[in-house]
Amino acid sequence: MRPDDFPLFYVFHFYLFGLIAIVSSIVFVTRKSPVAAAMWLVVTMACLAAEYIMLDAQFIGIMQILVYTGAIMVVFLFVIMLLNLGRPADIADARSWGLKLLAALVGLVFIGETAILTTTGIPAEKYMVPASFMNDQLAKYGAVGAVAKPLYQDYSLAFELASIVILVAIVGAVVLGRRRTADAR
C-alpha cells in the first residue's frame, strides 16, 4: 500500500506513537535507576502495542500489553524489588568513552543499513500476498482467528515445541532460584 492511501489521522498517530516509542526508549537506556528504566520501557512497549493495532495486528497488540507489559516487566520489577536494587547511586553506570563511541558507531551502522534498505524497496516480490489480503483475512476469520488458524494448522508442531520451551524454562527457573541450604526446604 502506498503512503497516500492512508488518511492523515492514521498517519499522524502512527508517527506520534513511533516518536513516543523512540523517545521513551532513549530515556529508558539513559536512566540510572532500574525502576525508572523499567517504567520507561513499559511506555515504549505500550506505544509498540498501539503500532501493532494500527498495522492490523490487533491480537498481537493485546498480547503485547498482556505478556510484555503485564507479565515480563512485572517479573523484572519483582526481581528489582526482591534484590533491593532500586537505589541508583551504587549501580549508576556507563563504560569508558571508547566503548561508548563503539556503541554509537554500531547504532549508526544499524540505522544506515535501514536507510539503504528503504531505497532498495521490498525484496522477494513474488512471495507477496495481494494488497487486500489482511482485510480479507480479518473479515473472514476475525482478529484472533486470522492468527489462530495458521498457528494451529501450519505451525502446530512449533506450537507444541514452544510448550516444551516454557516447561524447560519453568524447571530451570525453579532449579536456579532454589536456595542451596538444607534448612530452606
Added chain:
Amino acid sequence: MLAESLAISAVLFAIGVIGVLTRRNAIIIFMCVELMLNAVNLTFVALSRFYGMAGQVFVIFVMTVAAAEAAVGLAIIISIFRHKETVDLRNINVLKG
C-alpha cells in the same frame, strides 16, 4: 507504512544494542534485550501485511521465547546476586581471560 515501521524498528533495535554495549547493570541489559526483541516483532508485524499471516504467528513464538528467557535469565541473576551480592557486571568477571 512499511518504511516507517522498519525505520522505527531499526532505531529501537539500535537503541537496544547501545544499551547492551554501554550499561553495566545486568537487569537493565536484560531489559535492553527485551527492547531488541520488541523491535524485531514490529518488523514481523509490518511485513506480515505484505507476506501473509506467518509473521504474526512468529511474533507469538518470539513472545514465548522472550518470556522463557526472562524467567531463566532473572533466575540466573538472582543466583548470581546471592553469590556475589551485586548485579554489576564489573564485579562478575570470573570468565574473563
